[in-house]
Amino acid sequence: MDAESSADYADPDIWRRLAAAAATHLPRAGRFASWVRCEPGWAWRYRIPDFDLWAVTSGKGVARLAGGSIHLSAGTILMLRPGDEVDVDQDEDDRLHVGYCHYDYPTPPAARLLAPRVVSLTEPSAVWQRLRTVISAIHRRDSSGPVQASADLAALLMEVHIQAARSAGALPPPLDPRVQLATNMLRSRLDQRTTLAEAAAVAKLAPDTFSRLFHAATGRTFRAYCVAVRIERARELLSETALNVTEVAQVLGYTDYRLFARQFAQHNQGCPPSRWRGSNPG
Known part of the structure; x- marks a missing residue:
């Protein structure tokens, strides 16, 4: 969908460039992050003001994003960017359960260093585990929470890159x-x-x-x-x-x-x- 504006995992230098970007562009977790089961009659029509990792853990639906239509099911992640207009409907007989986390950067990395807007996870449990730690840190009531959330979010975003590369055939599957x-x-x-x-x-x-x-x-x-x-x-x-x-x-x-x-x-x-x-x- 956005091959020209996301990481090219076939580039032999991509992981060095991603490592450099991770060292200089630490994400800042926002206040909005949670796990929800979308309510009956729910639909999402929204222009994204920041970055948003939006992950389907169960259920079915359809999203329209960047001129394309995406069938949503367990293991689909939308990596939304500022200005993206997203339009999502769910299957009312199999409602969506999602985890999400809004975030931003003091200085955003180049678009060619971002994950694709749509990723089909090869190992969803690894992403769910990291997302849980991010959400827990965001909702913690002590001053270390934001620091921990940003560090965990950076690891989560790199895990999404790895799984996107695996889905594209640029990395081998995880070890059995x-x-x-x-x-x-x-x-x-x-x-x-x-x-x-x-x-x-x-x-x-x-x-x-x-x-x-x-x-x-x-x-x-x-x-x-x-x-x-x-x-x-x-x-x-x-x-x-x-x-x-x-x-x-x-x-x-x-x-x-x-x-x-x-x-x-x-x-x-x-x-x-x-x-x-x-x-x-x-």
Whole structure:
């Protein structure tokens, strides 16, 4: 609908530009934010005076915005901008339930750094969770509320960008929750040699099924992923602690230092851990 006036997620520089904009254009949450089930006979005809994130959590309807017609259902978000004229009708047999938050900027970012006006969420629960924290902070009765609301709102707007990019095919889908459980376990016990069977048990899947799912989600075999995260932690330990190279290998569960050195070099363009530490001091 507004490809020429919103973020181009195919641009390889877009995330750097969005990060720079987030650092210089902190949003200010407005007073109007809530969760509502639209009343019988409700319809919305409004010219938006500020920015408004308007999210459908259930129900059905139709919105007319910027010359287009949008079918509304759970997971649809309208990212409205100052001056937008919105016209919304709901299905009276399946009334809309929405969450919304008005906000503004001291200095608004360029239009090409805003999310599209219409986003179909790929993971609605992540947005609902962040929106709840924003709304709670706005309605808190202490002086920290506005500060917290603006910080949470910035995170919410970035989550919308991420999901808009996923919807456009510019980012991969979120990690399968079962794979996420297994990777969390791996990272919490890097000194142990977690087996495929143990990880599959955490994910509550048969080992063969888990192996296929894991590879599809991460692009790596289970064993390759285990090695990669262990070497990633080795780089951190070599940079940030006084542990020597042999001790780093030991705390990461390596009983064979030569294996550790070989795997480290394979993941660091041939650089062995001793030389890597010298060129990457903490």
